[in-house]
Amino acid sequence: MQYRRLGSSALEVSRVCLGTMTFGQQNTEREAHAQLDLARDAGVNFIDTAEMYAVPARAETYGASERIVGSWLRRQPRDRIVLATKVAGPARALNWIRGGPTALDAANLQAAIEGSLSRLQTDYVDLYQLHWPERNQPMFGQWQYDPARERECTPIRAQLEALSGLVKAGKVRYVGLSNEHPWGVTEFLRLAREHDLPCIVSVQNAYNLLNRVFEYGMAELCARAQVSLLAYSPLAFGLLSGKYLADPRAAGRLTEFPGFGQRYDKPSVAPAVAAYAKLAAEFGHSPAALALAFVTGRWFVDSTIIGATSLEQLKENLAAADMTLSESELAAIDAVHLQWSNPAP
Known part of the structure; x- marks a missing residue:
């Protein structure tokens, strides 16, 4: 296993x-602990979760993933695990989380971190991330900014001041963003430097063969600002495994939870997936191996978040993430990308 400095x-x-959003929904505690053990033994020291997990988000499973990670974490040397979690913000109908949640202000962040620490059975998290922006911006498959949807929100400086309080209290070591755009990253960095507040060290965004928009502006911004990309959804909800090509009703999140993968319900997704699957076969790889190796090999990806519902799947994903694609394979991938550019941004 290779390691990188986080921002x-x-x-x-x-x-x-290791992503954990299946824990408590598609995976039992016993199954989840087996995955965590396997990942640890393979050299994975980085675990990502969130207060709203498991997914799809439901009141019945709220906090389940953190609780399961916590019951495993208490048996581990804490200083050998880099633990990341995320705080849910407003703009989504999650009324069972802190009554809204209503804002990413000091009161909500304090309540959220206390709840997460209790479930995780630890005194601190290494990386605390804002799960999505509070302000109006396109996210989760939306692709156009609409100024008509502007709304009141907690100023970014106030969000940083609240996060600073958690860092000073020793509950959080570093802070990061998720599902962010260039303007948001730039503002968080600018205000942190101007007011001596914690600088973000990472951004967790979707990145895969069907969604390479990070390359357009975010890659340069994050490289120059020393902000790591934590790439999530490298298999695009399982689409890039190719399993839905042969059987559109194959078992998986897209069929088990209808409407959950709306980001990938776009007209050019199916032909793009088929093109990448064909390419993988030509090079002697499985579609999933090609997709994972592509993401983990990108120079701007410091860690790729992978998830699984079985140990066999996790083993395959870990092996694929260790592959190195040749220059000819990368050139062929780019040729497909130019034909089917970002069908699921």
Whole structure:
């Protein structure tokens, strides 16, 4: 397993991060602990969760993933695990989380971190991320900014001041963003430097063969600002495994939870997936291996978040993430990308 420095922090994280959003929904505690053990033994030291997990988000499973990670974490040497979690913000109908949640202000952040620490059975998290922006912006498959949808929100400086309080209290080591755009990253960095507040060290955004928009502006911004990309959804909800090509009703999140993968319900997705699957076969790879190796090999991806519902799947994903694609394979991928550019931004 290879390791990278997380942004401007002192954290060294594995190139693969174990995502946990299936824990408590598609995976039992016993199954989840087996995955965590397997990942740890493979050299993975980076675990990502969130207060709203499991997914799809439901009141019945709220906090389940953190609780399951916590019951495993208490048996581990805490200083050998880089633990990341996320705070849910407003703009989504999650009324069972802190009554809204209504804002990313000091009161909500304090309540959220206390709840997460209790469930995780630890005194601190290494990386605390804002799960999505509070302000109006396109996210989760939306692709156009609409100024007519502007709304009141907690100023970014106030959000940073609230996060600073958690860092000073020793509950959080570093802070990061998720599902962010260039303007948001730039503002968080600018205000942190101007007011001596914690600088973000990472951004967790979707990145895969069907969604390479990070390359257009975010890659340069994050590289120059020392902000790591934590790439999530490298298999695009399982689409890039190719399993839905042969059987559109194959078992998986897209069929088990109708409407959950709206980001990928777009007209050019199916032909793009078929093109990448064909390419994988030509090079002697499985479609999933090609997709994972592509993401983990990108120079701007410091850790790729992978998830699984079985140990066999996790083993395959870990092996694929360790592959190195040749220049000819990368050139062929780019040729497909130019034909089917970002069908699921």
